[in-house]
Amino acid sequence: MIKNLLSSGKYISVLGGGATNYINNYTGAQGVGNIRFNTVNQTMEVYDGNSWIQLFMGNATVGLNHEAEALLDWAKQKRQEELDLEALAETNATIKDLMNTIKQKEEQIQIVRTLIKLEHGESTLANAYGAR
DSSP states (O other): OOOOOOOOSTTEEEEEOOOOOOOOOOOOOTTTTOEEEETTTTEEEEEOSSSEEEOOOOOEEEEEOHHHHHHHHHHHHHHHHHHHHHHHHHHOHHHHHHHHHHHHHHHHHHHHHHHHHHHHHHHHHHHHHOOO
16 A cells, blocks of 8 residues: 655656555444455455455556656767767777867867856956946
């Protein structure tokens, strides 16, 4: 029986869990409400005063939502592409040279981005305190 199953993040999907347990003829007789596990049927049962009634257990499914799965699939594909390129670069000098060029260009982009951020930050400070 599932009482609550909640998602804690935007990439988790929780489905199911609904179950109803209705016990009729509740008389309050001795033993009413006793619970047992039926090893033959592999079910939980409750005694209603007359007979043992099977509790209907809800099923729940927990997993990543479609967006998270797509992102992980994309990341896995990109990782494999990088591994394939690295393996190819070990045997092919042209690919190795091109990969080194890409690495240098990425480092240059990072330097320029940092300079732009610093320049933007300085101009914002100058505007806030008045240029002198």
